[in-house]
Amino acid sequence: MAGLDILRRDLLRYWRNPIRTALLFAMPLVIAGVFALAFGGGGGDQISIKILLFDEDDSLLSRFLEGAGGSSQRDQKLEVVPVGEEGYEMMERGEASALIHLPQGFTTDFLDGTPTTIGVVKNPSERFLPKIVDEGARIGAVGLSEASRVFRAELAQIGDFTREEKFPADLAVAGLSSGVNNKLKGLERFLFPPVVTLESVSLRSEGGEEEDSDFNILAYVLPGFSVMGILFLAQSATRDILRDRESGLLRQLLTAPVSVNDYVGGKCLSVFAVTALGFALFVIIGLAAGIRWGPAPAVVALMLASALAAAGLLILIMSLVGSERQGDTLTTIVIIVSSMLGGAFMPVSQMPAFLTPISAATPVYWSTEGFAKLIIHGGGLGDIVLNLAVLSIVGAALMLIGALILKRKIERGAL
């Protein structure tokens, strides 16, 4: 029962300190919000990239490129607006993510094999979206350059056709077709099947029907930052163990009918409960922001397992240090590093390959990966069994070891 009294007291302390408690939650939420805003969206809004296309060439190729940018479903996320010179002024006013400039004679130069340039003007006030446009344009330029090298003769012939006033002779068209065909056959090995395939999966609605769900950037960043947030909550809760010692409260508690086991058990319970409740709050905030976390049982299970892992990790670290200052420094380093490595800031898939096994050694990885399965891939409880097992077993083991060390230190009078 003393354990429950300690839990009640700790929760009351958070309640009596609303500013301190709010600050604990604010940091991960602010970082997640900044990330979401940097991507130009927030809440349930989808990402929309607005590109201005200044097409001075106004030819077949430039119109093809313009059409490619604004076709089918992409126009929900990519808006291509044809503009003239005024496009540069619009960029000055920050009205678009980027401006692509196709200069006059672009198609002719391309067909003739003369070096030409696609201009990209980026919006400096946005961080990521202009990069996407820049990379896209770069890939397009490389593709066009390679096509120009491979089909040099055929492109020159097409150029001749466009300059002739009369329609090309059937024989010339057949020769062109034959030449292109032969070269494509030579490239068949590389092009069919393609070396790289793209598989796009849409989230499913509750009814099971596939739908073109709005892309919510918070759904990508909030789970990771929530995990980091609960690590900081666990840090705050475990810090009290050292504060109890340094303030004399631990000694005072042990004069009451409270055994060392009661105290350590109560603190473990309290750290876990505070962490789990904190995570629940992050989930509620995510729901309010339009995140579909996934099936409730799976989310609750993953939340609890993540809280256990966070509590276990922090209790173990705090059991090893000698003072509050030492504990704060060490735990802050561990939280930041494990959050970065575990995928709280960016997906693990974007990191160098050698970091992958290190990432998998952090609870943050198993938690964020689990939430990605639920949120991004529409998975359920069955898909996160491994994540739940790793987080629960490792969390319980770390907590047990930490608790034993704390007990030993208290009994020896070292704490």
Added chain:
Amino acid sequence: MITVERLCKSFGSLAAVDDVSFSVNEGEIFGLLGPNGAGKTTSINMICGVLKPDGGRVVIGNKDIWLEPKAVKRTLGVVPQEIAVYEDLTARDNLNFWGSLYGLSGGDLKSRVDESLTTVGLTDRAGDRVKEFSGGMKRRLNLCMGLLHHPRVLLLDEPTIGIDPQARLNILEVVREVADGGTTVLYTTHYMEEAQELCDRIAIMDHGKILTVGTLDELTRLAGEAEVLRLTGDFDDPSIRDRLLALDGVRVLKVDDRIAVLSVEAGGPGLLEVLPRVLAADLGVEDVSIQQPNLQSVFISLTGKELRD
């Protein structure tokens, strides 16, 4: 009510408590008097079951605290030397938590909390966070936490350190009232005035050992003293010390470069005869004060040094 037998505790090579034994009767206020570092807090920590002794045992109400810790601790109230309260909680929150640890709940807990707050005069501030309290108020709240569950034995470890005289008087008054109600009190202090005013019996402690135990009268008789002369002057010349030692009817308790403390021996010639001899001895005395025998002189006679040293 409290029996301490041959208690020992060492930290490395330092013997913090060395073979300490004493007993406290039911309803008695027993003082443990000694300078800082004498071993009082270490003793209290072992008596209340927080620090395991290297040797010896502590029996409270016929139960060994290390064999039946929870049962004994339910009868104990402890007020520590350092203020141990949750500053971010209100006074009532602190007391509610503390009471719950002793199994109090509901209306019983509320009435005990109200009663304790009234006893220490904090009723008006019950809903305020402790961080807004003065040092004296925090001390009184700390005392409140020790009294909440109506303990049979109250252990107070220097509970008046660092507080104003008014708060100190209030605490001493509460301790007297608690003892009048039948609670056994073990009170450690290095203020001899507190021990003299409050305690029925006193143990004088230094360097981890109990030097003597008794009532105030017994202790002063034990030292065999009447009045105490405290001389101020220039006493660094060894010959002056020799002359001091040669004086009839006095006992030199202490002498250093500036201070000499002499006790007039009981049954001897008496102060009126001794004082002129001292002044006529050409010792270079600049000032003389005369004190009735007290714990200070007892302590000096036992250790050769003053309590504040």
